Amino acid sequence: MAEMGLADIHHNAAKLEATSRGYERGLIELAERGFDIIVMDADLAGSSGTGEFRKRFPDRFMDIGLCEQDMIGTAAGLALAGKCVFVTTHGMLAAGKAWDIIRSTICYGTLNVNICGADAGLSAGAAGGSRQSLEDVAVMRTLTGMTVVVPADSVEAKKATIAASRTPGPVYLRFASARVPIVTTDLTPFTMGQAEVYRQGDDVSVLACGVVVYEAMRAARKLEDEGISVRVINCHTVKPFDRAMVSRMAVETGAIVTVEEGASIGGLGGACAEALAQVGRPIPMKIVGIEDRFGESGEHEELLLHFGLTSRGIASAIREVLIMKANGARGAREEETRSR
């Protein structure tokens, strides 16, 4: 099967790296290429991916201290003066604590501020539920004019960081600090706002974003042995959502499963359901995410398994949606018979 530009993702062979490392490399590359960027952090440079940048470009880096709201507001002022700013903090400190400033100052002013949520999803692992960032994608997605990108791995994270510097208006980039498998290569296509088909299949489409793209690929391979043909799509840009692609998937495969490392309310699944409901072709759909509950302490890998976000959980959601699809088809046939 042709999977151009994808890394060898056999389970044990995959190379692991935090996606925030890709953010760091993207920032360094931008600065090396002479882009007038300013990187801000709120006392997280040790873990958020800005540490190396701070060492290499101290005059382009500013640690504002533990004050996320002021950091976002200061970034707004810098952007008003024409700077391209990357602000960095924990996913929920950005999306939660600083949400009003992002909304009322950054978004209302359509300012070029890139907001980087580090340690997001279940990455905070052992720190537990209060520190894990499950709602960030949903709350950032509601903001007017906000672009929301969830890179699948460190390679894609770098591309997303560079793309964000060229994207007008605010961008939310979500990164993981957990070491996760690298699924893409430098050659894998990446265009903001455009979902990419990573694996062809006819029975069902799995739409994933972030570190669970890898798990979706594994689920697809596993199900291939059962004779189920799964299409896997990396939907890294949750907003603007690629509606054209969803319409196509709906027509071509007739069933969709979304997978995200976050709340199952309002995130990628929500975006997909909103789109599907309005393309005039409702089809069976399942949302795989964390359902209306906080996370808890544990290793990142354990937590993915615990919340059903590994290939096993995704595979069972796929089987369920295929039953819905089959029932729907049978129902339609019966109705047709009755109406004769």
Next chain:
Amino acid sequence: MSPTPTELRGVAKVIRRDILTMLLEAGSGHPGGSLSAADIIAVLYWEVMNIRPDRPVWEERDRFVLSKAHAAPALYAALARRGYFDVRELLTFRKLKSKLQGFPDMHKTLGIDASVGSPGQGLSIANGLAIAAKRDGKSFRVYCLIGDGETQEGQVWEAAMTSAHHGLDNVCAIIDRNRMMGDGDTEKIAALAPLGDKWRTFNWHVIETDGHDVEQLLGAFSEAASVKGKPSLILARTVKGKGVPFMENNPEWHDKKVTEDLYEEAVRALS
């Protein structure tokens, strides 16, 4: 040529009348906090700030951030009277499709340096502009007008630390200390005093002044401009609703509707 203090007082009076007219036409808005800021805004826009109304986005201009964004009518009146746009636009304030939104929107109104609305956010924006100026070797100054009630917001103090820590002597904040917020006396709701001391301990250069005395204000702004290595705060003692006796010091007039009858009475009181 610089306007005389008498001329500045005249300007402030025109701004006050414009505020009342806008609020009457709009049928809503914030009289008290707009009137208390009129003299400060007149002094800034007619004397202190280095601006070119014919080139609103001139890069070297001094910037103004209206953190107490509910005083938008005072700022709009100043911008119109300084020639940024037609004075007749003032009558569209708060109406559908108006350039003059309830709270300042830089994309809609010529002369607005930063969109503001949610309380407590202006000083952070001012800091960002000031840091950019220093990085780029530009000499423009950044003025930020903050409401006293607004300083109950935590972000103001985060920002106050940032300005001081980075030695932003190109930032001049002004607190419109009218002692009244929407629900009443600031000191009864969540006491701010001693407000000057609070800013001093945050390592700001604090200048206390009468916020309605244009000569004192001019002196304060010129002192602020001479301070090196730290940001300046002008703590301007003001009266909420200043100039309209029945509005003065009455928290009801934070956002009460101006009716035809009261408008006539208010305008008479001004002149």
